[in-house]
Amino acid sequence: MFNDPNMIQKLASNPKTASLLADPEFMGKLQRLKSNPNDIGREMQDPRFLQVMSVLLGIDMQFGAPPGAGEQAGGAREVEEDVEMPDAKPAQQEAPKKEPEPEPEPEEETEEAKAAKEAKAKADELKKKGTEFYKKRQFDEAIQHYTKAWETHKDITYMTNLGAAKFEKGDYEGCIEACKQAVEYGREILADFKMIAKAFARIGTSYEKLDDLPNAILYYQKAQTEHRTPEVLTKLRNAEKLLAKREKESYVNPEEAEKARELGNAKFKEADWPGAVEAYSEMIKRAPDDPRGYSNRAACFIKLLGFPSAVQDCDEAIKRDPKFIRAYLRKAQAYFAMREYSKCIDTCAEATEHDEGGKNAREIQAQESKAIQAQYSAREGETEEQTMERIQRDPEVWQLSVDISRELLLIMYRLSASFKTPSCRAFCSKPRRILRHCRIISRTLRSARRSRNWYTLV
Numbered sequence: 001m002f003n004d005p006n007m008i009q010k011l012a013s014n015p016k017t018a019s020l021l022a023d024p025e026f027m028g029k030l031q032r033l034k035s036n037p038n039d040i041g042r043e044m045q046d047p048r049f050l051q052v053m054s055v056l057l058g059i060d061m062q063f064g065a066p067p068g069a070g071e072q073a074g075g076a077r078e079v080e081e082d083v084e085m086p087d088a089k090p091a092q093q094e095a096p097k098k099e100p101e102p103e104p105e106p107e108e109e110t111e112e113a114k115a116a117k118e119a120k121a122k123a124d125e126l127k128k129k130g131t132e133f134y135k136k137r138q139f140d141e142a143i144q145h146y147t148k149a150w151e152t153h154k155d156i157t158y159m160t161n162l163g164a165a166k167f168e169k170g171d172y173e174g175c176i177e178a179c180k181q182a183v184e185y186g187r188e189i190l191a192d193f194k195m196i197a198k199a200f201a202r203i204g205t206s207y208e209k210l211d212d213l214p215n216a217i218l219y220y221q222k223a224q225t226e227h228r229t230p231e232v233l234t235k236l237r238n239a240e241k242l243l244a245k246r247e248k249e250s251y252v253n254p255e256e257a258e259k260a261r262e263l264g265n266a267k268f269k270e271a272d273w274p275g276a277v278e279a280y281s282e283m284i285k286r287a288p289d290d291p292r293g294y295s296n297r298a299a300c301f302i303k304l305l306g307f308p309s310a311v312q313d314c315d316e317a318i319k320r321d322p323k324f325i326r327a328y329l330r331k332a333q334a335y336f337a338m339r340e341y342s343k344c345i346d347t348c349a350e351a352t353e354h355d356e357g358g359k360n361a362r363e364i365q366a367q368e369s370k371a372i373q374a375q376y377s378a379r380e381g382e383t384e385e386q387t388m389e390r391i392q393r394d395p396e397v398w399q400l401s402v403d404i405s406r407e408l409l410l411i412m413y414r415l416s417a418s419f420k421t422p423s424c425r426a427f428c429s430k431p432r433r434i435l436r437h438c439r440i441i442s443r444t445l446r447s448a449r450r451s452r453n454w455y456t457l458v
Helices: 007-013 015-022 024-035 036-043 047-055 069-081 111-135 139-152 157-167 172-189 193-209 215-228 230-250 253-268 273-286 290-302 305-318 325-337 341-354 362-377 384-393 395-415 422-430 432-436 439-450 453-458
Strands: none
Touching: 007 015, 007 047, 007 253, 015 024, 015 047, 024 036, 024 047, 111 139, 111 157, 139 157, 139 230, 139 432, 157 172, 157 193, 193 215, 193 230, 215 230, 253 273, 290 305, 290 325, 305 325, 325 341, 325 362, 341 362
């Protein structure tokens, strides 16, 4: 800092240090610091060197100025910046009362405003008379008055009322035209959404009366977009269901269904199971009441290892024809493949009940015997714990075994006085604890395996 060649020039150019250069003592100290900067600590006792360092470093060091110097500089600034402010008025001082402003003189209505006002009054009177005729179900007179009201003064309510009168008269086309005109005018004047929704809903109802369900659904949806109401939503859902039902019914064609069945049979013989499923699905759409389509598709699902879907299709076929034995047999086959042997045997029993004349008795018995044999083979060598675990996984067998266990415990309750204690009654109220701890039930279930009448227990 003191070795700066421009040091003297900087000090001479600053008014605070320019006068110091005329002092020989100060210049001698400055030269000593220039040759030996380590003596700065000793020379810092001289406040003039603070001014020098302030100038050379370019920072303000007023804290080192002589007493009174800063106050003088600050005082001048304070005098310049101190501006007298008027005293604030006390808060409690009441504001002067304002004199009441004179009411503006009413402007004279123009001829156009007077004419519009008179037309509005006249149109309202016509609307009122039209409503009276509407309530009396004199729709022709009501239509005339609503039309005159609209011609006298444009208002969306006149046109919606006109549409309502035409709707009640049975002129649905006229109602649609009037309501569309009301919507168009409502858009121009930015009418309330509820009024627009009301007009759209009436258009949808008119289209529904004309048996045009697609357009009815369209305008019901528009009405819901403008303003959602439960009444219009109910109409929309009913129209959608009716349209879906009609489309489904219109698709029914026995001739096309037979073609689809033949195509499915050909695909089945070619082992094209996905193609056969698609063909039989088409048959079901073309002939939904024919159980053969569901039964044949179930056979394809069995080939594709889709056993739950096969059971579902068999149930649909049985629902349409309880005497369709082929559906029972395929359902039993699906249960057998899923190793649901008890359900397979039950299905065979149902098939036997509906097999008139025993025409399919041999197939039914063969499937039933196959299921019973597979059931015994799967349970051969089964331990008591495995039997109990399997029973607990089967809800029907579990419930039946619980009923038997309760009957046995009731017998023991009557024979033994110890079973009359509260702890015993609490024990009997928990079926899982009964099956886990009561040995007599386990022995009963094991012995029941030898009887065919008790096969559902095990």
